[in-house]
Amino acid sequence: MTTITTPRSSAFSLGQLVAALPGALRKLDPRLMWRNPVMLLVEVGAMLTTAVAIAEPFIGRDESLAPSFTWGIAIWLWVTVIFANLAESVAEGRGKAQAASLRKTRTSTIAHRVTAYDAVKDPSAEKAVLEEVSSADLRVGDRVVVAAGDPIPGDGDIVWGIASVDESAITGESAPVIREHGGDRSAVTGGTRVLSDRIVVAITSKPGETFVDRMIRLVEGAARQKTPNEIALNILLAAL
Secondary structure (H helix, E strand, O other): OOOOOOOOOOOOOOHHHHHHHHHHHHHHHHHHHOOOOOHHHHHHHHHHHHHHHHHHHOOOOOOOOEEEEEEEEHHHHHHHHHHHHHHHHHHHHHHHHHHHHHHHHHOOOEEEEEEOOOOOOOOOOOOOOOOEEEEEHOOOOOEEEEEEEOEEEEEOOEEEEEEEEEHHHHOOOOOOEEEEOOOOOOOOOOOOOEEEOOEEEOOOOOOOOOOHHHHHHHHHHHHOOHHHHHHHHHHHHHHO
């Protein structure tokens, strides 16, 4: 059996940073920054420090400080604010990309639906007439045939056959699992892929209520949790 592995991306790739930069700059709007009071305070400090740095040649400055001291402080504060916004934009971009990928899987999967399934005379549906339909058009009770290499079009139970299934798209686990008719290993999830053999699946979820649909709503509606480093940075900035 051939195992297909996918490369893992780094935490912050150059492409992700470039794509997230416009969003990070848009987040500098104080009307958006108020949701993070600490970073809003840092941004206000950066604005005031920048104004002081611009005005110093005209109003004079403390001779004990280097000419670039105020500008250095201003730049440091702006970098802090922009980097915080950049990290948040990258996280939001990943969430949107994941939701878009899941949505594409849900809408573009082609299912081979059995037109007249006979569980007694032809449980394997080898002689049955199959029609190609979109996975979004499947209804509860439909029987679909899934062969090796095909994605499973929707949540359901195996009514015939046994197969090795790649569930990495849902669980993140690269090792395939065995799913078979009968017992507690008959349930399959839409969006996973059959690696070997051939199975007949009875659809058990209504459109819009599949596991993938619930994942999409979870990803789109979830608020990103702050990391321990971000919490520590907020406490430090608040103290300063």
